[in-house]
Amino acid sequence: MSAFSSLLPAMAPTSRVDDIVDRISEAIHLGLLGDGEQLPVEPTLAKHFGVAPMTVREALGALRERGLIETRRGRTGGSFVRIPDGPPLDVLRARLVGMTGFALRDMVDEHSAIASEAAHLAAQRASATNIRQLFTYTEQLRTAGTLGARVRADSRFHIELAVAAQSERLTRQEVRLQGEVAGMLWLPVGAPIDIEGVVADHHQIAMAVAAEDATAARALTEQHIRSNLPRLSSIRIDLTGGVDGG
Amino acid sequence: MADSQATPNAEDLAGSIGALVNGVCVHLDHLARLVQASLRAAGGRPLREGDLTSVRDEIVSTLPGPQDYIGLGFAAAPEVMLDEPLYLLWWQRRGDQMGRLRLNLDPRHVDVYDYQTMDWFRLARDENRRVAFGPYVDYSGSDEVTITVSLPVIVDGAFVGVVGADLAYAEVERRWIEVLRSSAVDGVLVNSERRVVTTNSTRWVVSQRLPELPAVGSGPFTDVAMVPDGTGWVVALANS
Numbered sequence: 001m002s003a004f005s006s007l008l009p010a011m012a013p014t015s016r017v018d019d020i021v022d023r024i025s026e027a028i029h030l031g032l033l034g035d036g037e038q039l040p041v042e043p044t045l046a047k048h049f050g051v052a053p054m055t056v057r058e059a060l061g062a063l064r065e066r067g068l069i070e071t072r073r074g075r076t077g078g079s080f081v082r083i084p085d086g087p088p089l090d091v092l093r094a095r096l097v098g099m100t101g102f103a104l105r106d107m108v109d110e111h112s113a114i115a116s117e118a119a120h121l122a123a124q125r126a127s128a129t130n131i132r133q134l135f136t137y138t139e140q141l142r143t144a145g146t147l148g149a150r151v152r153a154d155s156r157f158h159i160e161l162a163v164a165a166q167s168e169r170l171t172r173q174e175v176r177l178q179g180e181v182a183g184m185l186w187l188p189v190g191a192p193i194d195i196e197g198v199v200a201d202h203h204q205i206a207m208a209v210a211a212e213d214a215t216a217a218r219a220l221t222e223q224h225i226r227s228n229l230p231r232l233s234s235i236r237i238d239l240t241g242g243v244d245g246g
Numbered sequence: 247m248a249d250s251q252a253t254p255n256a257e258d259l260a261g262s263i264g265a266l267v268n269g270v271c272v273h274l275d276h277l278a279r280l281v282q283a284s285l286r287a288a289g290g291r292p293l294r295e296g297d298l299t300s301v302r303d304e305i306v307s308t309l310p311g312p313q314d315y316i317g318l319g320f321a322a323a324p325e326v327m328l329d330e331p332l333y334l335l336w337w338q339r340r341g342d343q344m345g346r347l348r349l350n351l352d353p354r355h356v357d358v359y360d361y362q363t364m365d366w367f368r369l370a371r372d373e374n375r376r377v378a379f380g381p382y383v384d385y386s387g388s389d390e391v392t393i394t395v396s397l398p399v400i401v402d403g404a405f406v407g408v409v410g411a412d413l414a415y416a417e418v419e420r421r422w423i424e425v426l427r428s429s430a431v432d433g434v435l436v437n438s439e440r441r442v443v444t445t446n447s448t449r450w451v452v453s454q455r456l457p458e459l460p461a462v463g464s465g466p467f468t469d470v471a472m473v474p475d476g477t478g479w480v481v482a483l484a485n486s
Contacts, residue, residue: 031357032385034350044343083357125453127382127439129365136363152357163383166441166453168391171383212455 016051020059021066025088026179028068028081031152035083039069086148087183096184096232097239104232111181112225114173115158119205119221121165123214130164134206142199147186150195155182157202161221164209185228190238193231253430256471256481262425263435264475266314266418267378270395270411271475273308273318277409278399280304281320285401292328298335305337309344316340316390317347317412320399321361323371326406332360338412349386359386366394370408374398376476381415381443381453391415393443395477419444431468431483436460438478449484 027033039045042060046053060079063069066088069079099107122130137160140153155178162174186193201224208217254262280301288297301320309318319336327333332351337344349359361367366379380393396410422444426433432447440456449466450456460467460482473479 031350034348034357034359035352035355037348037350040345125441125455127365127379127441129363129368129379129382132363156357159385163385166381166383168383171385175385 016049016055017058017062020045020049020051020056021062022179024059024063025066025068026175028083031083031156032175033081035081037081039079039081041078084148086146087151087186089187092183092187093189093239096187096236099236101233101236104236105229107177107180108225108229108232111177111228112222114170114177115161115225116218116222118158118162118165118167118170118174119209120214120218121167121170122161123209123212123217125166126164126209130160131206131210133160134164134202134209138199138202138206141195141202147188151182151186154186154198154202161205161209181228181232184232184235187235189235191234254428256433256469256483259425259429259433259483260471260473260481262428263422263479263481264473266421267376267395267473267475267477270312270413271376271397274395274397274409274411277301277304277308277318277320278397281399281407281409282401285326285406293322293326294328295335302335305335306344309337309339310342314413314417315411316392316414317394318410319347320407320409321367322407323405324362332358332362334361336410366396366410367408370396370398370410371405374400374405378437378475378477378479380437381419384412393418426481429483432466432486433481433483434460435473436480436482443479447484 024033024039033039039060040048042053042056045056049056060069060071064071067084068082070082071077071079126134134157137153137157141150141157144150144153158178159171159174162171165171201220205217205220205224208220281298284293284297284301298320305318305320309315317336317338319334321336322330322333324331330351331353334347334349334351336347338347350357352358353360364379366377369375369377369379376395376397378393378395381391382393384390384392384394391414393413393415394410395413396408398405399407399409422435423446426435426444426446429446432445432449434445434447434450435443436456436459437443440459442450442452442454442456444452456465458464460470460480462468462470466484467482468485469483471481473481
């Protein structure tokens with residue numbers, strides 16, 4: 001058995017539908033697509049994702065079922081984004097329970113690699129606009145009144161770090177990782193999350209970027225992302241249940 | 247010494263580099279005049295979208311022209327538009343497709359795209375000057391590496407907004423690097439935030455922030471010239 005088969009799995013048509021559904025719903029939950037924003041027409045989306053129009057139609061159907069888009073007919077018709085009040089808790093719980101401890105650790109490893117490097121580069125390259133945005137998202141996280149707003153402010157902070165690194169590729173990776181991690185991290189399960197602690201971490205990272213201290217920015221971010229693993233692991237263990245007592 | 251006489255100096259290079267932004271600003275000046283005319287025609291009342299038809303038509307007809315344009319538009323100052331604290335009349339182009347940029351402009355919302363905090367808007371307003379911001383990853387807009395050129399629109403002494411053009415870095419960098427390549431020595435184009443825009447040498451990395459804006463005698467620099475386009479960008483040469 002060569003490594004070829006495991007490293008280069010074939011793309012099943014259904015997984016393409018799921019991929020598109022995931023990408024669009026993540027963009028909606030992260031606030032990258034605004035409420036009421038019109039999605040491009042089916043042929044344009046098909047071209048964008050490099051799939052058949054039929055695949056796009058199926059994906060839009062699934063997004064409609066989840067209540068994330070609304071389709072209107074007629075001259076001013078099309079598919080429009082609907083931002084839900086909060087993240088889809090059932091989906092997130094199921095996703096987290098479905099992950100092995102190994103997969104969870106692997107996800108945090110990848111996130112740590114991407115985010116720490118982004119912070120390191122951001123300290124060397126951030127524009128004044130980037131730095132202001134980092135502090136704005138930190139403040140938004142502190143004052144957020146809903147779970148949805150908290151998840152978005154957290155995600156946007158980390159995405160802004162990658163943007164501040166002036167890297168298109170790291171930004172794309174961070175957007176994808178935030179789509180995976182952010183909702184799960186804030187699941188209201190187990191011990192309540194220490195919001196002030198997260199805000200303090202973000203503030204320190206933003207300060208290091210502003211001070212052009214690349215070493216500190218990297219170290220602080222790595223520590224911050226690494227602390228996600230115990231949080232995610234304990235939620236997963238709580239949700240998995242098992243033998244009661246102990 | 248014959249070589250160094252044949253090679254252009256920083257000022258020559260800066261002049262060639264500045265031609266691009268100066269050309270963009272001819273379009274932007276025209277757009278700004280249309281915005282001013284719309285406001286004057288409204289006689290001081292807040293504008294509705296319908297009042298900006300001539301501006302929209304100009305955007306839509308100009309945008310498909312220059313190869314390097316990926317966005318063009320007007321961003322209003324607060325109070326300029328009726329019932330809309332933030333208002334963007336901005337169009338984007340991708341290949342031969344064009345569409346209006348729609349962002350969340352609701353200031354009560356956590357995801358608001360508050361362009362008033364962006365340097366291309368803020369600096370044009372606060373310093374009343376041309377701005378060239380970038381290159382940056384524009385994930386709210388074009389989703390491409392972008393340089394945004396902007397200038398303030400003033401009506402009767404009052405700031406009413408900013409007109410701007412998004413340029414594809416991939417296109418403009420090609421032209422600027424050709425200019426720098428005409429130099430026999432190491433050269434670097436640095437933006438007003440002292441970040442490297444492009445270079446003909448491996449001694450600097452694009453997007454890297456220099457410890458200070460280049461000046462003759464500081465660091466390796468032997469010849470420095472301001473790009474004559476009002477943006478505060480600088481061309482600096484260093485002997486190897």
